[in-house]
Amino acid sequence: MATGSGARPLRADAVRNRRSVIEAARDAFALHGVTASLDDVARAAGVGPGTLYRHFPSRDDLILAVITEGLADLHRLGVELLDETDPLKAVSRWLEAFIEQCSMYDGLAQALARTPVHESDTCRLSLDAGTALIRRAAEAGALRADIDADDVRHLAAAIAWVGGQLPPDPDRRTRLLRMMLDGLRPR
Incomplete structure (x- = not known):
């Protein structure tokens, strides 16, 4: 099970959100490179920017x-x-x-x-x-x-x-x- 920065396992919805952000980033990076808009990545993943940054504090x-x-x-x-x-x-x-x-x-x-x-x-x-x-x-x-x-x-x-x-x-x-x-x- 995936974990965040702490030792506790992530909830199922958090695991889904994390996976969605990674897939959306993969697609965005393929189209626009690694400088793709992180707001666009969050939007494509169906999450808010706060959720993206909670899972990935930096680019x-x-x-x-x-x-x-x-x-x-x-x-x-x-x-x-x-x-x-x-x-x-x-x-x-x-x-x-x-x-x-x-x-x-x-x-x-x-x-x-x-x-x-x-x-x-x-x-x-x-x-x-x-x-x-x-x-x-x-x-x-x-x-x-x-x-x-x-x-x-x-x-x-x-x-x-x-x-x-x-x-x-x-x-x-x-x-x-x-x-x-x-x-x-x-x-």
């Missing part, structure tokens, strides 16, 4: 609720890829999935780069999985030893952002990721 809280499943998938993928024999291939696959997640909604790459978003357990677990893969690749000599995992993720988020700003090109993100990884290899 970042709502964004995280909408993308939590994708972040959990990123974490699972990272854990699975630790068994991949080629550490560079593992990092590349995880970064592709990270870029895809960051590209899900307009403005999401910027939101994921903000510190408050990283305070979520789900987000932290997904980023930790990527960090483990990046460190493993560096220790294996597949990436430069002096790289910082946060910098690598910021570069990947930038690829997601650039991909959304330019005219559509289905191969752009893949090309940019390949160039980035080539630049991170030992010389």
Whole structure:
């Protein structure tokens, strides 16, 4: 059962309202990006703004609720890829999935780069999985030893952002990721 900020379980109507807000936000983010009007989200969910803010005190809280499943998938993928024999291939696959997640909604790459978003357990677990893969690749000599995992993720988020700003090109993100990884290899 879902819970709010306290330890008590939410009432059934509160659970429904929360679910409705998340679904309405998902639709609004798909159409207008993560800067969509929260008043419009509340209206589409059939609740008042107060109900929305009671469940999601900030925009970042709502964004995280909408993308939590994708972040959990990123974490699972990272854990699975630790068994991949080629550490560079593992990092590349995880970064592709990270870029895809960051590209899900307009403005999401910027939101994921903000510190408050990283305070979520789900987000932290997904980023930790990527960090483990990046460190493993560096220790294996597949990436430069002096790289910082946060910098690598910021570069990947930038690829997601650039991909959304330019005219559509289905191969752009893949090309940019390949160039980035080539630049991170030992010389």
